[in-house]
Amino acid sequence: MDGRRRRSGRPDVSYGNSDGIAHNRSVILGTIHGYYKEALAVLPLDDLPELAPRLVGAGVCFGFGDPTTNIIANTLSSFLPDKPDPDHRAKKHKRKASIKTPSAAARSDAAGDAPSPPPETRTIAERSLEGLITFLTSYFRYLPTWDALRYLCLANADLLVAVRLIELDRCYNTKDERFHISSYAARAALTCAASSARQPDVDGFIAGSFSLASHLEFVTQTVLADRSYVLSVEKILLLSGMLKKKPRMLDKSDNPMIFADERRLRNCHTDANASGDANCEKVPGGLTISLRAVLLDKIHAKYLKAISRLPMQDVRARYHLPPCPCQRWLLLWPIQLCDQHHRQHSLV
Structure with a gap:
């Protein structure tokens, strides 16, 4: 993040080792707690105390923006402001006294000060981590949990930065291979992540995430313009209303992956950055399994592409054996060949 780069430490690469997994989870949680402290510093909890329970309930740090922006956007997506009160200023002092408990609870929950609870009562930071892991392992095939944790360490718990790092390691260079938020795979992964993080309203979270993506540049600039000041109530209401609108067509300036690439180059530490050579990204040995x-998938795709260009009649005549009737799931075979083979078997 601008001016406040967060170093979460090197990830443990003891693949599949319980101690290494626990270390990486601890490092990522520490990073996530830092994002919540930033979000709490700019949210006007004194003027809008109802934001505190919304943050604790739905303000996960994953989405299509940077983590701090995601926390604020997800909080505001579920925020239903009360009607304006003409005596707001006169009642401000009384309200401050009445919100000390929920505000303090929100800060304690987001900062991770309380001991780790059972799964059904996890803190918002712990639920965010579960959602991050679920998104990566749902979207990318053959990605185990310990690899997902490694990428999240390198990406400083930034979801789309982790996605980009995985694409680089897996050499996803073509337009069809790269991540697109409008794809069915991305929506499905986001839905799985929201369910894993126990979001109270999964459909509302999905709608809010895509609304954020369609206004990403404006929302990010508003949230991160000057974090030395608390956001005004007017800006909170403006952002809340914007995030509840129907998502518009994604503008090029709002492409989440462009912002993610900028954050990757500016903030995250990779193995290449550690060696000082931006053109030499070393893939650790533990990644060779996934x-x-x-690679086998890519080779399989090449064979399918090659077979599709061969004359179909020649392929059927020279390389395929007619299937038995019990193999009718092989839809590439003509029905007449199956019937002929069945008659031959019945004569034996």
């Missing part, structure tokens, strides 16, 4: 499966 990368081997990805």
Whole structure:
């Protein structure tokens, strides 16, 4: 993040080792707690105390923006402001006294000061981590949890930065291979992540995420313009109303992956950055298990493409054996060949 780069430490690469996984989870949680402290510093909890329970309930840090922006946007997407009160200023002092408990609870929950509770009562930071892991392992095939944790460490718990790092390691260079938020796979992964994070309103969260993406540049600039000041109530109401609108067509300036690439180059530390050579990204040996499966998929796709260009009659005559009737799931075979084979078997 601008001017406040967060170093979460090097990830543990003891793949599949319980101690390494626990270390990486601890490092990522520490980073996520820092994002919540930033979000709490700019939210006007004194003027709008109803924001506190919304943050604790729905303000996860994953989405299509940077983590701090995601926390604020997800909080405001579920925020229903009360009608304006003409005596707001006169009642301000009384309201301050009445919100000390929920505000303090929100800060304690987001900062991770309380001991780790059972799964059904996890803190918002712990639920965010579960959602981050679920998104990556749902979207990318053959990505185990410990690899997802490694990428999240490198990306400082920034979802789209982690997505980009995985694309680089897996050599996803074509337009069809790269991540698109409008794809069915991205929506499905986001839905799984929201369910894993126990979002109270999954459909509302999905709608709010795409609304954020369609206004990403404006929302990000508004939230992060000057974090030395608390956001005004007027700006909170403006952002809340904007995030509840129907998502518009994604403008090029609002492309989330462009912002993610900028954050990756500015903030995250990779193995290449550590060696000082931006053109030499070393893939750790532990990744070879999942990368081997990805490579086999790519080889399989090449064979399918080659077979599709061969004359179909020649392929059927020279290389395919007619299937038995019990193999009718092989839809590439003509029905007449199956019937002929069945008659031959019945004569034996």
